[in-house]
Amino acid sequence: MILTQEQAFLKAEKQLQDLMGLVAQAADEGWRIDQAERSVMEQLLQVGHSLLTAFVARQGDGNEGETVVTSEGETARRLDRPHERRYVSIFGELAICRFVYGSREGQKIVAAPLDGRLGLPAGDFSYVLEDWAQRLGVQDSFAETGRSLATLLGLHLHARTLEHMNRELADWTLDFRDEQPAPPKREEGEVLVVTADGKGVPMRRPLEQRIRVPHRRVKGEKANKK
Numbered sequence: 642m643i644l645t646q647e648q649a650f651l652k653a654e655k656q657l658q659d660l661m662g663l664v665a666q667a668a669d670e671g672w673r674i675d676q677a678e679r680s681v682m683e684q685l686l687q688v689g690h691s692l693l694t695a696f697v698a699r700q701g702d703g704n705e706g707e708t709v710v711t712s713e714g715e716t717a718r719r720l721d722r723p724h725e726r727r728y729v730s731i732f733g734e735l736a737i738c739r740f741v742y743g744s745r746e747g748q749k750i751v752a753a754p755l756d757g758r759l760g761l762p763a764g765d766f767s768y769v770l771e772d773w774a775q776r777l778g779v780q781d782s783f784a785e786t787g788r789s790l791a792t793l794l795g796l797h798l799h800a801r802t803l804e805h806m807n808r809e810l811a812d813w814t815l816d817f818r819d820e821q822p823a824p825p826k827r828e829e830g831e832v833l834v835v836t837a838d839g840k841g842v843p844m845r846r847p848l849e850q851r852i853r854v855p856h857r858r859v860k861g862e863k864a865n866k867k
Contacts, residue, residue: 643738649695653688660684686795689732703739703755717742717751724750730767731794737761766806770796774803775810783807 644652663684667677708718719742728735739755762768777786783800790796 643736644691644694644698646695646698649691649698653691653695656684656688656691660688683795686732690730690735693730693732694735697735697737697759700755700758703741703753703758705740705754709742709752709754711752715751717744720746720750722746724753726753726756726761727765728761728767729765729770729796731770731773731796733796764806764809771806771810774798774806778803778807 660681663680664677667680702723704719706719708716710716719740723738724741726737726739728737737755737759739753741750742752742754743750762771766774774786774790777789781789783803786803787798787800790798
């Protein structure tokens, strides 16, 4: 369900009241501080989700009239119905419903004013979530990064999703490096070049597949697998 700004603020207000009640209850019942800490964090993520929903709702629905002129000078008309877009933030997933512009339904969307106003990324995941995921991914595998995000934020991202995110972000590294100024010649270090051909590595199958009845090799069959 898409909430209005007023509904989202009211929901956040109730969540805050519930959170204060939870803290009081935890103190009266003698919870350990780590138990209270985890519960408070879970509730704060819910409050953040409601407040982010209110922020998006306050920006409007992207309706800028029957037609708009794009930066390329192309005139596009407003499509009949609003289109929904998925946005995954550190607080959870949001459904952003807004008007878009193009030639007709089913064809390419050429303008989405609300997307530009909000500064939405090209993909589904927020810049903050991408940043945190990449920081975790530097130290651990994609699968472990997914488990860490699930523990910290309650988000469940598959290893394949995180790997795809990493590959997309890697496309920007060449442009970023090209924009960096060259270091002073006196500060440049030596260049170390390492090469490897990657050949001759034995590919070991599961043990049960490697155990077989001895037989005479036929013409063209190799003695081992590499």
